[in-house]
Amino acid sequence: MARTIIIDPVTRLEGHAKITLQTNDRGEVESARFHVTQLRGFEKFCEGRPFYEMPTLMSRICGICPVSHLITSAKACDAILAVRIPPTAAKLRRILNLAQIIQSHALSFFYLSSPDLLLGMEADPAERNLFGVVRANPELGRGGVRLRQFGQQVIELLGEKRIHPGWVIPGGVSEALSAEKRDRILAMIPEALAITQNTLAWFKIRFESFREEVRTFANFPSLFMGLVTGNDRPGYYDGKIRFTDSTGRIVADNLDPANYPEFMGEEVEQATYVKSPYYKPMGYPNGMYRVGPLARLNLSKRCGTPLADQEWTEFRSLERGAVLSSFHYHYARLIEILHGIERIHALLDDPEILDTHVRASASLNNLEGIGASEAPRGTLIHHYRVNEQGLITWANLIIATGHNNLAMNRGILQVARHYVHGDKLTDGMLNRVEAVIRAFDPCLSCSTHAAGQMAIHVRLVNTAGELMDEVRRS
Amino acid sequence: MKKKLATVWLDGCSGCHMSFLDMDERLIDLAEHFDLVYSPIVDQKIFPPDVDISLVEGSVSTDADEHKIKLIRERTATLVSLGDCAVTGNVPAMRNAFTVDSILERAFGDRPVTHPEIFQGLPKLLPRVRPIHEVVKVDVFVPGCPPSADTIYTLLRELLSGGSVDVARLTRFGA
Ligand code: SF4
Numbered sequence: 001m002a003r004t005i006i007i008d009p010v011t012r013l014e015g016h017a018k019i020t021l022q023t024n025d026r027g028e029v030e031s032a033r034f035h036v037t038q039l040r041g042f043e044k045f046c047e048g049r050p051f052y053e054m055p056t057l058m059s060r061i062c063g064i065c066p067v068s069h070l071i072t073s074a075k076a077c078d079a080i081l082a083v084r085i086p087p088t089a090a091k092l093r094r095i096l097n098l099a100q101i102i103q104s105h106a107l108s109f110f111y112l113s114s115p116d117l118l119l120g121m122e123a124d125p126a127e128r129n130l131f132g133v134v135r136a137n138p139e140l141g142r143g144g145v146r147l148r149q150f151g152q153q154v155i156e157l158l159g160e161k162r163i164h165p166g167w168v169i170p171g172g173v174s175e176a177l178s179a180e181k182r183d184r185i186l187a188m189i190p191e192a193l194a195i196t197q198n199t200l201a202w203f204k205i206r207f208e209s210f211r212e213e214v215r216t217f218a219n220f221p222s223l224f225m226g227l228v229t230g231n232d233r234p235g236y237y238d239g240k241i242r243f244t245d246s247t248g249r250i251v252a253d254n255l256d257p258a259n260y261p262e263f264m265g266e267e268v269e270q271a272t273y274v275k276s277p278y279y280k281p282m283g284y285p286n287g288m289y290r291v292g293p294l295a296r297l298n299l300s301k302r303c304g305t306p307l308a309d310q311e312w313t314e315f316r317s318l319e320r321g322a323v324l325s326s327f328h329y330h331y332a333r334l335i336e337i338l339h340g341i342e343r344i345h346a347l348l349d350d351p352e353i354l355d356t357h358v359r360a361s362a363s364l365n366n367l368e369g370i371g372a373s374e375a376p377r378g379t380l381i382h383h384y385r386v387n388e389q390g391l392i393t394w395a396n397l398i399i400a401t402g403h404n405n406l407a408m409n410r411g412i413l414q415v416a417r418h419y420v421h422g423d424k425l426t427d428g429m430l431n432r433v434e435a436v437i438r439a440f441d442p443c444l445s446c447s448t449h450a451a452g453q454m455a456i457h458v459r460l461v462n463t464a465g466e467l468m469d470e471v472r473r474s
Numbered sequence: 475m476k477k478k479l480a481t482v483w484l485d486g487c488s489g490c491h492m493s494f495l496d497m498d499e500r501l502i503d504l505a506e507h508f509d510l511v512y513s514p515i516v517d518q519k520i521f522p523p524d525v526d527i528s529l530v531e532g533s534v535s536t537d538a539d540e541h542k543i544k545l546i547r548e549r550t551a552t553l554v555s556l557g558d559c560a561v562t563g564n565v566p567a568m569r570n571a572f573t574v575d576s577i578l579e580r581a582f583g584d585r586p587v588t589h590p591e592i593f594q595g596l597p598k599l600l601p602r603v604r605p606i607h608e609v610v611k612v613d614v615f616v617p618g619c620p621p622s623a624d625t626i627y628t629l630l631r632e633l634l635s636g637g638s639v640d641v642a643r644l645t646r647f648g649a
Binding site for chain 2: 039040044064107128129142145163
């Protein structure tokens with residue numbers, strides 16, 4: 001009998017979502033959809049507020065990656081002020097951004113996904129959580145907690161507060177780094193490095209037991225997108241946008257994030273509050289691309305720090321072109337943590353980091369500003385327009401998670417077809433459908449607040465999949 | 475007997491949950507005194523009966539939130555409004571100055587208004603975002619955006635041992 005299977009809510013996920021699977025008479029999965037079930041409307045309610053409030057307001061979009069919004073918003077405000085921020089301020093923001101990526105990746109890997117990775121996809125649901133991991137492997141579980149703590153402590157030392165710090169402001173940062181705080185961060189680095197290296201060593205053996213998942217977890221050709229900076233490294237704080245294809249070939253390069261409407265289109269789909277961006281020159285849905293850790297390692301030729309570069313080489317030798325299995329987002333996340341720690345170390349070793357000139361002041365000079373950076377989950381863009389008094393008249397946010405929406409939907413279909421057979425449902429099958437979503441680590445806290453003003457294509461499809469109506473806006 | 479603890483995420487940014495996790499290793503040690511029976515970080519889809527303490531982040535913004543918080547209230551002994559969004563409406567309530575249609579229109583153009591079936595099956599945005607206590611009775615209010623990990627730790631320790639908490643000593647609006 002044909003039936004609809006609903007997984008609601010998807011658990012161990014940062015946000016509100018459900019999944020529906022449609023099976024046919026033979027119990028085979030015909031379609032799969034990922035629905036985001038919340039919407040908040042930040043772009044609307046920021047209208048009329050002073051632009052310099054945006055960094056702290058916009059960081060309230062998300063408690064998992066507040067720093068990414070804080071930084072990206074501040075960069076858009078820098079553009080409105082038309083200032084070049086002092087070099088030390090840029091370096092301090094870089095450290096903050098890396099600390100954010102470390103803590104967020106640790107959350108994803110250890111708190112949300114390690115229960116599947118350590119205990120297995122079929123493990124007792126009551127044990128499949130952080131506490132179960134700590135019981136089964138205290139070193140791994142506690143190590144993960146300590147690693148997330150490392151990232152959060154760096155944020156706290158720099159910004160006074162772990163969640164929603166206000167330290168990054170238009171024009172730079174509000175306070176210089178003291179030698180004492182620098183030394184406290186430096187003292188924490190050896191432990192963080194050791195935990196990361198141990199976990200990498202463990203994971204590289206462990207994923208051999210997940211061959212079937214590696215083969216079926218959103219494993220298909222797609223484009224990859226992200227910011228790239230000098231020497232072909234991922235540009236976490238800044239850079240230019242690059243698209244590559246599944247063979248690793250560069251499709252487009254040196255794109256200015258400020259021109260995003262030229263190369264990104266957005267599709268509104270039925271029954272979800274999140275939109276699906278695509279690479280415009282290739283159209284919808286062929287222009288599907290992936291962002292985030294996997295994409296960043298696929299786009300670049302190195303990370304730019306010694307230990308991470310060794311890991312990068314090993315990682316890229318997994319496949320001939322780009323690494324296509326989304327299962328390897330986990331692996332990529334660990335390598336990015338390693339790189340983040342090394343890079344923070346290097347930035348702190350630079351004597352200029354203690355320079356007290358950390359803020360450029362200016363008044364309103366532009367009526368429009370765009371900022372971009374790499375959030376843990378991918379490229380984040382904030383775009384504001386203001387009136388002559390500096391009050392926001394229009395805002396647009398391109399959220400990291402949204403970029404992966406098309407690939408996530410394709411991914412759950414692939415996994416569901418492989419594992420789910422409608423007449424005999426098991427928890428382990430359904431957990432794998434959720435696990436592919438977890439591999440992407442979508443932050444729905446973020447993506448539910450996104451709204452675009454780009455080319456929009458709305459398709460209304462009935463349950464039989466027939467197109468009922470469509471409309472385009474460009 | 476271990477107490478049953480739940481953490482719930484309504485319309486918030488998850489920052490209050492992150493602050494809960496910011497207890498770091500103290501969270502693991504504290505877990506000797508409770509079972510986390512429902513939370514975004516455990517695999518439990520249905521809110522279970524007889525929960526001792528529920529920490530609720532976020533405000534009530536959709537019909538689904540409303541339905542959920544009523545069920546949670548029925549099944550919880552001590553319900554805690556965790557964070558400014560739960561306590562006052564805070565950030566989510568900023569949309570109250572606008573109509574739901576204008577918010578949907580800003581995000582998706584005029585289609586959701588002319589073709590409401592596009593979002594069929596999804597929770598509907600309520601015309602007004604409300605703090606939790608406007609919908610159900612709240613036992614403990616913990617302001618802060620987010621309340622700090624220390625605040626949450628002290629609060630939980632007290633609640634788990636059956637004591638009462640002087641929240642005003644720990645945190646305040648906007649903390
Ligand atoms: S109170 Fe602050 S930290 Fe908590 S959910 Fe609301 S905005 Fe986020």
